[in-house]
Amino acid sequence: MSDPVAAAPLPPTPAEVVIIGAGPVGLFQIFELGLLGMHAHIIDSLAQVGGQCTELYPEKPIYDIPALPICGAQELIDRLMEQVKPFDARFHLGQEVTEVQPQPDGRFKVVTSAGTNLIAGAVVIAGGVGSFQPRRLAVPGIDGLEGKHVHYRVKASVDFHGKELVICGGGDSALDWTVALADKARGLTLVHRRAEFRAAPATVARMRELVAAGKMRFVEGNVVAHHVDNDKLVRVEVQGADGERLQLPAEKVLAFFGLHPKLGPIAEWGLALERKALKVDTEKFQTSMPGIFAVGDINTYPGKKKLILSGFHEAALAAFAIQAHLFPDKRQFLQYTTTSPIMQKRLGVAGADG
Numbered sequence: 037m038s039d040p041v042a043a044a045p046l047p048p049t050p051a052e053v054v055i056i057g058a059g060p061v062g063l064f065q066i067f068e069l070g071l072l073g074m075h076a077h078i079i080d081s082l083a084q085v086g087g088q089c090t091e092l093y094p095e096k097p098i099y100d101i102p103a104l105p106i107c108g109a110q111e112l113i114d115r116l117m118e119q120v121k122p123f124d125a126r127f128h129l130g131q132e133v134t135e136v137q138p139q140p141d142g143r144f145k146v147v148t149s150a151g152t153n154l155i156a157g158a159v160v161i162a163g164g165v166g167s168f169q170p171r172r173l174a175v176p177g178i179d180g181l182e183g184k185h186v187h188y189r190v191k192a193s194v195d196f197h198g199k200e201l202v203i204c205g206g207g208d209s210a211l212d213w214t215v216a217l218a219d220k221a222r223g224l225t226l227v228h229r230r231a232e233f234r235a236a237p238a239t240v241a242r243m244r245e246l247v248a249a250g251k252m253r254f255v256e257g258n259v260v261a262h263h264v265d266n267d268k269l270v271r272v273e274v275q276g277a278d279g280e281r282l283q284l285p286a287e288k289v290l291a292f293f294g295l296h297p298k299l300g301p302i303a304e305w306g307l308a309l310e311r312k313a314l315k316v317d318t319e320k321f322q323t324s325m326p327g328i329f330a331v332g333d334i335n336t337y338p339g340k341k342k343l344i345l346s347g348f349h350e351a352a353l354a355a356f357a358i359q360a361h362l363f364p365d366k367r368q369f370l371q372y373t374t375t376s377p378i379m380q381k382r383l384g385v386a387g388a389d390g
C-alpha cells in the first residue's frame with residue numbers, strides 16, 4: 037500500500053512577486069520592486085540570465101543606455117546583476133513557466149517545466165520575444181541525433197576537437213566557429229546554400245584563407261540526408277545548387293541557422309494579445325488580468341518601442357502598481373534613493389553618506 041503522507045504533493049512555495057523572464061528588463065524589475073520593499077522570484081527558460089543581450093549579442097556594444105556612452109551587452113547584464121544583489125531575488129533558471137493560473141484568493145499559481153511550484157501575490161511577465169528556439173536542420177530523421185551528433189550551439193568547444201565536422205550556416209556564429217575550430221578539428225567543411233555570407237567580412241576573409249591553405253573546405257549547398265552506423269553519425273549528404281549530391285564525412289554537425297523566438301505558453305494564459313504581444317495600460321503596465329503585469333519587449337501599447345530603456349521605465353511604474361495591488365491600504369509616495377533612509381537601508385548603503 038502506498039504511504040499517503042509520502043505521496044502528498046509538496047505545497048507551493050509562497051512568493052510575493054514572480055517575474056517571468058530574466059532579460060535586462062526582468063532583472064531591473066527585481067531592483068524596482070526591491071526599492072519599494074518587495075521580494076521577487078525570477079524564472080527563465082535559458083540556463084543563464086540576460087535574455088537577448090546574452091543569448092544574441094553578448095559582445096556587441098550598446099550606445100543608448102542613459103549615462104553609459106558605450107556598454108557591452110553582457111557588461112550591461114553583469115552590471116544589472118550587481119545592482120540587484122541587495123534584494124536577494126530567488127533565481128530559477130533553465131525552466132520554462134508553463135502555467136499561470138489565477139486562484140480563488142486572488143493569488144496566482146506559477147508552475148515550471150522543472151516542477152517549481154509557486155503561489156504568487158502578483159506576476160510580472162518580462163518574457164521578451166518569447167523563449168528562443170534554434171532553427172533546426174530540415175533533414176528527415178535527424179532530430180534523434182540532437183545533442184549527441186547534431187548541435188545548435190557550442191557548450192564546450194573541446195567536444196569538437198579531433199572530430200570530422202560539418203558546420204552549416206552563413207552568419208556570424210557559423211563563420212566564427214568555423215574559423216575557431218578549423219585548426220582543432222580532424223576535418224572541417226562549411227556548408228552554406230550560397231557563396232555570400234552575412235558574417236563579419238574579416239571572418240569571411242579568414243575562412244577563405246583557410247580554404248586556400250587546404251585547412252578546411254567550403255561547399256555550396258544544403259544538407260539533405262545523413263548516414264548512421266552503429267548509432268554513430270558517419271557522413272552527411274549535401275545537395276548543391278546544381279542538383280549534384282556530395283557525400284561528406286561527418287562525426288558532428290553544427291548548424292547555425294539563427295534562433296527564432298516562440299511566444300510559447302504565454303499565449304495560453306488567457307491574456308489579451310495583440311500581434312503576439314501582451315496588451316497593457318501605460319499607467320500600471322497591467323495586462324487584461326488584474327495582478328498580472330507585463331514589461332519589456334513582451335508588451336504592447338500605443339507608441340511602444342522595443343528598447344531596453346523603455347522597459348526600464350515600465351518596470352519602475354509597474355513596481356508602484358504592484359505595491360498598490362498587494363498592499364492597497366499602504367500610502368504611496370515617491371522617494372529618492374539619494375535621500376531616502378529606508379531605500380538606502382534596503383540597498384545596504386545606509387549610513388554611507390552623512
Ligand SMILES: Cc1cc2nc3c(=O)[nH]c(=O)nc-3n(C[C@H](O)[C@H](O)[C@H](O)COP(=O)(O)OP(=O)(O)OC[C@H]3O[C@@H](n4cnc5c(N)ncnc54)[C@H](O)[C@@H]3O)c2cc1C
Pocket residue numbers: 056057058059060061062063079080081082086087088089092093097098099100131132133134162163164165166167168299300301302331332333334342343344345347
Ligand atoms: C542584435 C540586437 C541588438 C540590439 N541592440 C539594442 C540596443 O542597442 N539598444 C536597445 O535598447 N535595445 C537593443 N536591442 C533590443 C533589446 O535587446 C531588447 O529590447 C531587450 O532585450 C528586451 O528585454 P526583455 O527583458 O524585455 O526581454 P528579453 O531580453 O527577450 O528576455 C526575455 C527572457 O524571457 C524568457 N522567457 C520567455 N518566455 C518564458 C517562459 N515561458 N518561461 C521562462 N522564461 C521565459 C526568455 O528565455 C528570455 O531570456 C537589440 C536586440 C538585438 C537582437
